[in-house]
Amino acid sequence: MSFELTILGSSSALPTSKRFPTAHLLQVDERFFLIDCGEGTQIQLRKFGINPSRIHHIFISHLHGDHVFGLFGLLSTLGMLGRKVPLRLYGPEKLASLLNDHLKYFGPLPFDISTHFPSGPEEGIIHEDEKVTVTSVPLKHRTETFGYIFREKHRPLNLRKEAISQYGLGIADRVRIKEGADHTLPDGNTIPNRELTLPPYQPRSYAYISDTLYDPELIPLLQGIDLLYHEATFSGRDEKLASETFHSTAPQAARIASDAGVGKLLIGHFSSRYKDLSVLLEEAREIFKPTEAVNDGDIFSIPMTRSS
Amino acid sequence: MSFELTILGSSSALPTSKRFPTAHLLQVDERFFLIDCGEGTQIQLRKFGINPSRIHHIFISHLHGDHVFGLFGLLSTLGMLGRKVPLRLYGPEKLASLLNDHLKYFGPLPFDISTHFPSGPEEGIIHEDEKVTVTSVPLKHRTETFGYIFREKHRPLNLRKEAISQYGLGIADRVRIKEGADHTLPDGNTIPNRELTLPPYQPRSYAYISDTLYDPELIPLLQGIDLLYHEATFSGRDEKLASETFHSTAPQAARIASDAGVGKLLIGHFSSRYKDLSVLLEEAREIFKPTEAVNDGDIFSIPMTRSS
Numbered sequence: 001m002s003f004e005l006t007i008l009g010s011s012s013a014l015p016t017s018k019r020f021p022t023a024h025l026l027q028v029d030e031r032f033f034l035i036d037c038g039e040g041t042q043i044q045l046r047k048f049g050i051n052p053s054r055i056h057h058i059f060i061s062h063l064h065g066d067h068v069f070g071l072f073g074l075l076s077t078l079g080m081l082g083r084k085v086p087l088r089l090y091g092p093e094k095l096a097s098l099l100n101d102h103l104k105y106f107g108p109l110p111f112d113i114s115t116h117f118p119s120g121p122e123e124g125i126i127h128e129d130e131k132v133t134v135t136s137v138p139l140k141h142r143t144e145t146f147g148y149i150f151r152e153k154h155r156p157l158n159l160r161k162e163a164i165s166q167y168g169l170g171i172a173d174r175v176r177i178k179e180g181a182d183h184t185l186p187d188g189n190t191i192p193n194r195e196l197t198l199p200p201y202q203p204r205s206y207a208y209i210s211d212t213l214y215d216p217e218l219i220p221l222l223q224g225i226d227l228l229y230h231e232a233t234f235s236g237r238d239e240k241l242a243s244e245t246f247h248s249t250a251p252q253a254a255r256i257a258s259d260a261g262v263g264k265l266l267i268g269h270f271s272s273r274y275k276d277l278s279v280l281l282e283e284a285r286e287i288f289k290p291t292e293a294v295n296d297g298d299i300f301s302i303p304m305t306r307s308s
Numbered sequence: 309m310s311f312e313l314t315i316l317g318s319s320s321a322l323p324t325s326k327r328f329p330t331a332h333l334l335q336v337d338e339r340f341f342l343i344d345c346g347e348g349t350q351i352q353l354r355k356f357g358i359n360p361s362r363i364h365h366i367f368i369s370h371l372h373g374d375h376v377f378g379l380f381g382l383l384s385t386l387g388m389l390g391r392k393v394p395l396r397l398y399g400p401e402k403l404a405s406l407l408n409d410h411l412k413y414f415g416p417l418p419f420d421i422s423t424h425f426p427s428g429p430e431e432g433i434i435h436e437d438e439k440v441t442v443t444s445v446p447l448k449h450r451t452e453t454f455g456y457i458f459r460e461k462h463r464p465l466n467l468r469k470e471a472i473s474q475y476g477l478g479i480a481d482r483v484r485i486k487e488g489a490d491h492t493l494p495d496g497n498t499i500p501n502r503e504l505t506l507p508p509y510q511p512r513s514y515a516y517i518s519d520t521l522y523d524p525e526l527i528p529l530l531q532g533i534d535l536l537y538h539e540a541t542f543s544g545r546d547e548k549l550a551s552e553t554f555h556s557t558a559p560q561a562a563r564i565a566s567d568a569g570v571g572k573l574l575i576g577h578f579s580s581r582y583k584d585l586s587v588l589l590e591e592a593r594e595i596f597k598p599t600e601a602v603n604d605g606d607i608f609s610i611p612m613t614r615s616s
Contacts, residue, residue: 014385039348042347043323046325072347073347073374076321080322105402
């Protein structure tokens with residue numbers, strides 16, 4: 001069961017010949033979550049062999065062009081590919097009227113789109129299904145902006161196969177044991193749950209922190225995240241420029257990662273002013289070693305591991 | 309002095325991993341005319357080393373996404389690059405309100421955009437400067453659609469250098485001779501203009517015929533064009549599909565080119581259903597031999613030649 005992030009675009013506002021504007025694709029089992037949709041996202045999906053029709057949820061961080069200008073083309077393509085199933089769109093409230101205004105010119109789509117907005121200025125669950133919860137997190141940018149945290153739900157305990165035959169466990173027994181119960185034998189002896197089950201797989205998590213001022217208030221919300229993407233538009237040498245434009249530097253992203261104790265940090269959304277990104281990567285690694293600077297097409301997987 | 313067409317995108321509605329949606333760039337001397345602006349046009353401009361700030365005129369054929377979804381990103385980028393000089397935008401009338409609706413969400417740009425619409429349902433000059441005229445041509449598609457014909461103006465005659473000293477020609481003489489006058493010598497003898505001048509360079513021309521049903525009414529308008537781009541979305545085997553969707557086939561494009569007696573035909577806007585485009589190219593070449601099937605990045609130059 002996969003938990004895999006594909007970087008579709010890693011540039012900031014000005015795309016380069018090698019970096020498309022921002023878009024990420026998170027695959028959790030059979031679910032494909034598209035996160036931001038900069039211009040050319042549909043072209044990147046094709047390039048990386050991802051069928052866009054598998055996407056049913058699109059999360060938009062904010063209404064700046066480099067995060068949303070690919071949405072119109074993608075929706076149009078989904079329609080032309082014969083999509084009938086509804087699509088769920090998450091983002092700032094203005095996204096709904098933007099979409100309506102757009103469809104006035106480019107016609108209705110052959111599938112429904114439902115729009116979902118964070119309910120208030122605090123973090124909160126914006127999507128939940130039987131396997132995943134997605135929390136929206138307000139960010140500090142020049143327009144209403146949200147980060148998104150994707151968390152697998154806790155999985156049930158797994159029965160040890162040999163226990164089933166050893167103790168003659170019936171269906172009802174198995175359900176109770178998977179929920180954590182001990183098992184009482186006909187002779188009155190009790191087998192503790194830990195002898196009947198394997199430790200469960202640990203829920204995996206990915207946090208997408210798009211355009212934002214350096215904001216230590218994020219730290220408690222990101223505690224223990226496995227994989228954190230945090231924008232790092234600027235080098236630490238340009239910290240003034242970062243704060244003026246409501247962006248972060250590579251060292252600031254690393255400080256957030258370090259203070260939140262995440263597993264790994266990905267930095268991206270690089271300003272096109274930096275020809276050599278190794279400087280930004282080194283700045284971040286000095287503060288938080290497990291950092292990677294992302295490129296379009298990079299894939300980051302989190303393997304399944306059992307709790308110890 | 310160049311007259312050079314760069315293909316930025318050659319796909320139809322569904323882009324592929326190798327073909328971006330439609331956009332062409334025509335360079336006439338120092339003028340850069342962008343014709344249609346499908347998603348990713350600004351990325352293609354960068355890839356092919358063209359500075360987008362050099363573009364002052366954008367012609368949009370019609371408001372289908374694959375011809376216009378790159379416009380928003382390009383305008384935004386021009387603003388970020390510090391553009392101050394105005395931009396001229398040509399296309400169907402609805403383009404102005406589309407742009408206004410868009411700017412409600414993505415803010416004002418730091419430069420002015422003037423919008424220009426064909427004045428009526430007939431062909432007519434939509435742009436003119438000292439070197440070029442652009443004629444808009446109504447096409448038959450599912451929405452209001454225009455083709456554009458770019459023609460160099462007639463250049464003045466060039467004086468033969470040796471004539472200046474031989475006959476002691478002053479400034480006023482030279483101006484008159486360049487306009488076609490003969491020259492009368494002090495002794496009353498007359499030197500005919502053709503002995504004083506070189507034949508002028510022939511004005512070059514490019515016609516962009518985007519999405520359209522096969523339309524023989526175009527033939528007189530395209531008479532003698534040097535370089536004709538005519539969409540060829542479908543193979544001749546899919547003629548029914550072409551007419552149902554208001555598109556053309558490769559043989560239909562070639563018939564227009566042949567009947568109009570153009571110099572060269574470019575076909576593009578290929579449906580993504582054709583994995584092997586050589587079939588479409590062969591169909592067209594059977595009718596009109598000087599045909600090319602365009603690829604993103606192709607460049608077609610028309611050299612300067614003197615009238616004989």
